[in-house]
Ligand SMILES: Nc1ncnc2c1ncn2[C@@H]1O[C@H](COP(=O)(O)OP(=O)(O)OP(=O)(O)O)[C@@H](O)[C@H]1O
């Protein structure tokens with residue numbers, strides 16, 4: 001079992017496009033770490049460099065203490081699950097499962113024994129003699145997982161393994177992957193652009209954007225204390241509201257002020273914010289779940305109400321811009337209503353409007 | 362779904378020209394040849410009479426026929442094996458990225474596009490025992506002591522014909538395989554690399570199985586075509602020395618024209634047809650299986 005350490009990893013392609021810049025991160029032994037980010041941010045490239053399918057332009061990757069950049073994929077003791085599964089089409093399920101063992105020179109009986117045992121745990125036993133194209137997407141997915149599991153590698157790499165499945169199967173496989181990770185306790189690096197997958201499965205999440213690491217932390221840390229505007233906006237659904245304004249001190253208390261919106265910050269935060277007071281240039285981030293249709297901070301005109309059953313997603317127009325509110329209950333508002341808005345001051349996120357960095361408070 | 366009468370009429374209308382052409386140009390001559398093969402007919406006068414199976418019995422007892430059949434099999438198998446080896450090799454080479462690949466891909470087609478007559482002319486000149494560059498080169502580097510009469514000695518003549526045949530027809534194999542190679546997903550190779558497969562193992566475990574369908578079709582087509590190849594062999598050696606490189610199509614020609622035994626020539630052609638029919642059936646089965654896949 002090993003940890004994976006990226007040290008100042010940099011990758012530029014022949015055409016000059018930079019996929020990854022100064023990427024440093026340590027994935028702890030046994031951790032389930034997720035690379036999360038929008039399309040094209042370099043998640044796959046990083047994973048492929050970990051696998052040895054791509055060579056970094058500069059920087060190092062360590063498995064434990066061992067530098068691996070010069071090792072071919074077959075000697076890294078890793079397994080990878082591809083988004084397209086990459087099952088060998090001319091081989092049966094059993095042959096697919098056994099292939100990594102065959103290449104390691106494991107004897108035929110032993111191979112068959114392990115493939116059969118694994119097939120049972122993955123509910124593939126009835127399909128051992130089928131070819132991949134005669135399997136459903138979910139079954140193919142399981143075979144791909146099985147082929148990764150069978151050699152008991154030190155590190156698992158998974159590149160959007162669930163993205164080709166339908167919603168129901170995806171939820172089910174998510175749970176199975178979590179259990180699997182708990183059972184085998186190996187280091188897993190998982191790539192996705194789906195924040196729900198990242199939030200539900202990961203020990204820690206590494207949020208990436210445009211080839212740069214934005215923040216690493218547990219799902220809760222990422223959600224509660226996004227380090228910058230990008231992370232704040234990318235994680236959470238519906239997405240966080242952003243309102244630009246300033247911070248002023250009133251009777252020793254810090255107040256966030258924007259057009260038509262005022263939020264008095266709690267005492268503990270006020271003290272730390274005192275030095276940051278300014279008339280403008282502050283970006284407040286408010287998650288829809290931290291707003292309610294009660295008096296306190298301002299008001300807005302309802303544009304749309306999306307009824308989810310247990311809650312309404314209310315979009316309102318305010319002088320400070322459009323604001324989305326998750327309002328618990330049913331029929332909490334109707335389009336055209338003028339509704340009061342209250343921001344939970346404990347949960348207000350403050351960023352520097354120019355740099356997008358979180359303000360220290 | 363059931364077709365409406367008007368739909369089936371349109372279908373018939375569409376197929377009629379093709380069916381007519383087929384009947385006129387394929388079925389009728391075929392039927393005629395089979396008919397002729399049961400007669401003794403003089404090629405010049407076209408006069409003759411029905412002789413039943415006499416031509417066939419004649420062939421079966423004819424030493425020359427059997428010798429020619431063996432020649433045909435040797436030529437077909439020899440040039441086919443070389444075509445496939447060269448074809449696979451070049452296809453793999455041309456599949457990799459290198460500067461000038463587009464040019465190389467068109468150059469490799471050259472032998473296939475060249476007219477057989479021109480190709481043979483050039484090769485006969487290369488193989489010539491007196492002034493051929495091949496002998497000159499081999500003597501020069503000391504592999505042989507004196508020039509070899511490549512085309513008038515056995516087995517050199519057969520070897521030469523096979524080599525030229527392989528050279529002329531391997532590009533067909535290259536094109537077919539190259540097209541297929543480009544459709545093999547790269548991720549299969551990446552998965553295999555992660556699974557610990559060496560370059561050689563990846564060729565055997567992925568490339569070859571993925572090519573096998575196309576390869577089977579190519580082999581069957583080329584065996585049919587090589588089996589009935591006339592121009593290349595005839596122009597190279599005229600079937601000689603003696604009947605050393607005489608293949609069945611040459612024998613058909615010789616019986617039918619210089620010897621004026623049209624009936625016997627036709628009978629040999631029908632025997633050839635039967636042999637090729639076996640390959641045809643294999644081919645149809647293979648392509649049906651391909652469709653299913
Ligand atoms: N082989 C390549 N040649 C040139 N540029 C590449 C290559 N592979 C990736 N890139 C570029 O590198 C950047 C990162 O790509 P990467 O595939 O890592 O993104 P990703 O985060 O996995 O995106 P997605 O969620 O769409 O899979 C992209 O801008 C992409 O265009």
Ligand SMILES: [Mg+2]
Nearest residue numbers: 043044045159
């Ligand atoms: Mg990707």
